[in-house]
Amino acid sequence: AQTVTQSQPEMSVQEAETVTLSCTYDTSESDYYLFWYKQPPSRQMILVIRQEAYKQQNATENRFSVNFQKAAKSFSLKISDSQLGDAAMYFCAYRSDNFGNEKLTFGTGTRLTIIP
């Protein structure tokens, strides 16, 4: 079974600065997908960024980028120019490419605080 580990329960960053959230995972599969989701106080999970394991290039979405290290099974999220609206819980998630095992496996989350 796959596991996802987020070792930082809480992080804080000054507004406009850069912060990196860590995520590691354990799998024996070679093809899979990795995601970062954001959960603000409204409870809704919002997709931030997605990475396909077969792609070597790191995914980017505006101020959000990832550092995907497949051999190390690491998938960190970098938020540049942090904004107050970035404050939320961030969850890293793994999804197998195997039919019948499509569920997302989540880490325990990192609570990000933005300091004005």
Add this chain to the structure above:
Amino acid sequence: GAGVSQSPSNKVTEKGKDVELRCDPISGHTALYWYRQSLGQGLEFLIYFQGNSAPDKSGLPSDRFSAERTGGSVSTLTIQRTQQEDSAVYLCASSRTEVRSPLHFGNGTRLTVT
């Protein structure tokens, strides 16, 4: 609708009562998932539907929990004889069939068992 809709938004029930939680997925999404999120915790997988069938029920914590999906659309999660430990936010998500498709989540139902 434009997104995944869950009802009710909040539910308070007495221990021992049955509850039903509803999820309306995004139109055209064949896959539907139920997750549970206890206070301050991550998301715990409960069950996954592909169409009306549930190929993965491995996360249902006990036989008090059941779920069904009809017409490849609406899903209902039923908890019988609720216990205090069932108190949590229950999140529903849907996606297209392709594995690379992301899950789209609803706002969840906060269940409180008193």
